[in-house]
Amino acid sequence: MQVAMGFLQVGFVSVYLSDSLLSGFATGASITILTSQVKYLLGISIPRANGIGSSIYTWINIFRNIHMTNICDLVTSILCLLVLIPAKEINECYKSKLKAPIPIELFVVVGATLASHFGHLHENYGSSIAGTIPTGFLMPKSPDWSLIPSIALGALSIAIIGFAITVSLSEMFAKKHGYEVKANQEMYAIGFCNIIPAFFHCFTTSAALAKTLVKESTGCRTQVSGVMTSLIILLVLLVIAPLFFSLQKCVLGVITIVNLRGALKKYFDLPKMWKVNKVDTAIWLVTMFSSALISTELGLLIGIAFSMVCVIVRSQKPGATLLGRVENSDVFESMVVYKNLKSTPGIKIFRFEAPLYYVNKQCFKSALYKTSGVDPVIVATEQKKKEKKKEKLQKKDRVVDAKVTQVDTIQQLYKEPLPFHTLVIDCSVIQFIDTAGVNTLKEVLNDYKNIGICVLLAQCNISVRKSLRNGDYFKREESCMVFYSVQQAVQFALYEQEQEDACINGSLV
Template identity: 35%
Template sequence: MWNMFLIYDPRHLNLQYMMIGLSSPANPYFISRPIYSKRAFDEEHERQMLESRTFKEKFTTSCRCSSSQVKPVLKGLFPVLDWLLKYPVKLWLASDIISGASTGLVCCLQGLAYALLVSVSPVYGLYAAFFPILTYFFLGTSRHISVGPFPVTCLMVGSVVLTLAPEEQFIHPGNGSTVNGSWVGTEEVDVDAMEAQRIVIASTMTVLVGLFQLAMGMLHVGFLVRYLSDPLVGGFTTAAAFHVFISQLKMVVSVPTHSHHGFFSIAYTLSDVFLNIKQTNIADLVAGLLAIIIVVVVKEVNTKFQHRIPVPVPIEVIVTVIATGISYAVDLKSHYGAHIVDSIPRGFVPARFPNIELIGDIVGSSFSTAVVGYAVSVSVAKVYATKHDYKIDGNQELIAFGISNIFCGCFSGFVATTALSRTAIQEGTGGKTQVAGLISALMMLIVIMGLGPLLQPLQKSVLAGIVIANLKGMFMQLTDVPILWRQNRTDCYIWVFTCIVCIVLGLDVGLLTGIVFELGTVVVRTQFPSCSTLGNIPGTDIYRNMKDYKNINGIAGIKIFKCNSPIYFANIDYFKEQIRDTVGFDAVQVFKKRNKALKKIHKLVKKGSLKVTESGLVSIDPLGVVNEGFESEKDPEQVESGPQEVDDETRRDVDVEVQVDWTAALPVNVTVPKVNIHSLVLDFTAVSFLDVMAAKSLKLVIKEFIRIGVNVYIAGCDDDTVRRMESLCFFDEVVTRDLLFLSVHDAILFIKLETSTGTISDPIADKISQMQDDKAPPPFTEDENQIETYDNQHLAIHELSV
């Protein structure tokens, strides 16, 4: 197709629009090129076919080993080699040391505090903050994140711990006495046994989380985290903040409560707190509230004056030191019954293998925790990678965190990921690389090996207050809701729904429910995609939705339909409905009506009510009057002279060639839906794929239009979709590759060219004419009850649709 077209687009040349660069609408451009169909373009520019390789060839290529490939592989497995060999000691070491020291102090305190969320002794929080840093230093790709416990994952582990090892399971009879002649016994909790069982559960789950992450990294399925959208993660973490707040609230007020988890756990815990509010320990309550207020206020000051303060004030450390000193000096445990940390042994516990018998009970929760932990860490890592212009490898991050959690779990730690607040401190204090992480690990090593016992008088309510104060950033995500409502209401629904179900049903079930709801919104949006009828802006090759612009024109005889979505089994019916609404008729019903009308025309010709001439059908009433819209072979004088009888010879003249122009006027007693277009253009620029069902249905739709004389063209279909069509046997003798065009404008110009030369015609009528040239139709026979007709149109359409 070498017909050239030229576009001149002055775009309202006017000095008042002359602006800088491309912002001016007064920059015209000129194009002179052929009108391309897809076939013509591929032939002229020699389209290259994709090379097809067998699995054996791909496997052989990927398993080749050479000296040039060893270095990239090693750097991929150990990303530290990529930057450590080029580490500028003089420029970065001092900053990393300061940053590591500041972050290490915060990690120590957060490790102690977050251990309460897991329902284990605080010393295990130090292990969870120490061991993952050592392995991530060598295997991680992020240079700025601070690896360690995070409230959300800690709470997810804690819920499993409380489920499998509730306090009631370790109650045994204690000492008793005789009152009024009756024995009254007391119940005691075997704290040592409970603590041992809980740490076994937490460490086993941590190892399993690491195995899941390691497996996903090795299988390169890091893309799974992409199903956790920002609104879903925002709603989930906000709900987790509520769970964390309630779990720590009972420690701040220091009242006895039962262990609740799962459905409505927040409601049950609040009920226990209020029912036992009279048993509040005032010393713990005051200490906890003061810790919350002081930490929140100072953190606000740090944020507001971060450009003036070289290093943020380590308020958690200061509060902890002061609270420990006061508790030790006043002896709050003995005098006021305060609940203190009590036991922080020096050194490490021996490494131990996880309890395999527990795997069946924790496998589901472990997988969800693995996904959540990875999603949180990668989200934070991407923020700082973008800020400092380097890349992270999602699959390598899975491997790094997987090995880190396996290593941590074997030494009685619990699940590690990262936290935005801790990472912000590490980066904000000048941290350049994971050398800062090593320094923070050194700080924790000092605490574990020597300073740990000094923290034994610290009140648990102070640690709980520090945890609550650090939830501020997560609670501030509530301000995202009105923003999402204005920007995208579907994302807002995802956020709110996920948050509510996670609060009500628990984090694990709520997360799964939120993911299902999120995927459901995607299905609904693709099942009912945005479709539009396009029009042309005069003098340009631009086509836009006719509802969106005033100065846009439709094209006579042509409809342009655009679908802004992939087409697959779930939305193909909606796609067909939208096409029917666009063209204004149902092609199947039009075909049936025409088929029925053709039979009726044969019958009217046989009866003599219609006469076939070279100029078309003539409708004659018994008085010889020609119906409006039909030509007559009668002499005008005969019409004026009076009524004329239709002779029997005319009535019996049925062996005639009947070709119907369905766009012209028909006899008054023959009704057929009007088809006011001759061409339909499908704009597939936004269609990324077709599945088997969609391809079959689309092919059938095209044939339905072709058989009623409406030519269908597909424009803007990308090469991948065309290859998909070819593999699905989409093209045949009727639906050929010639209906594909590079752009909508190519298709429109081709249609106009073909229309002007008279090439486009009714294929049914053409086929009928061809059939009648080859074979005359058999005569009609009529009796009292039945009229048999020879259905030329049915045969023609059958041949066209084969």
């Protein structure tokens, strides 16, 4: 299934795994793993909870049975924590000076196994130990192909979730250590890792956060560590597994929990994250809580869905601002962000900081009318009302035609002026425009044209110009109203206004 997904290049979905989402997922999954290991630290036996809310049910069972805590396991857990945490911190502080990290986990496992074996902790104190570990391999056997129709749907969901978890963990460590992850290549790798073991009765292969954190925290960096791990596991399965018979389960639980400290430290970054970006913090919190309280798989899917909703909401309410000129230059910047910018009399320059498409077309118009200070629909409506009043007065007073012509000329000369004569729309931040966006620009153009305001476009990219051309925006009049820079559009507007003023002054003379 995953090989087919890799062949279809489905790996592009990994772009929706943001840093905040991955961090929240890792922290939430760490809480789930920590929860699953607490029973070993206390040495109590509780039923394993599965499905939605398994972590909550696990904690309920822990507190119900906490009176059955095995003192030997609890003391061993505390001693291991007192050894592992300082040693891990030393490895972290002096990693640049140490040629190789101190293999403290190996020392703890060996020491704890010897202490448990010669101290007879299981026999004397009832400590929970690893016990008999089966050795050897099962004979290969072909899967039962008749089961495929009944398990295909479940296999698809497992493949998708396994891919998402693997890629999310890969991206998390890739960002930490500065390398690139190819999602489709990962999908091929997971797929083939599941095809071959299918003949040996193996479980489905996927990334495991706890084991990955353990390897990363011990200093593993290359595939050599994977080869060595495989060889050691092979050696354990074939030869030395019986030697770990007396190893206490609480020791393995402590090693797992200690290596989760990196993900758990993310809680201390929350105040700083909130100051930088509140939306990213919300994504982190939603992903973390859903991964910890609902389930790891659903938590990741919920985080992705919430992240995409945030993207949609952001695009619905993007930034919009008026621009002003930087003194003694041709640069125009936001008048909200920068101070001491100069506005050009009679010209408003508007920037919309998002794609213009069907989702935010109304937001574009509202922001444009609000920031410019002129709603052309309202102005046109008021002008129509004045025209009707004028017609009523003319009919009432029965004014002669010559008199009416003189009144019209006077009203045209002394009507209330608008705050600007030209509107320049800076399209440099608009990545694309769809059909609804083109129609919105047409409406804006016509609405402002009806009240005598000229609309100019500036800095349209190739995609936007192509959409405008295909959407029949460029007619005879509009073809000369699109400019390669805001400065050029402003100069054109000033020139046109000078020509119009000259014509009016000439006609009055």
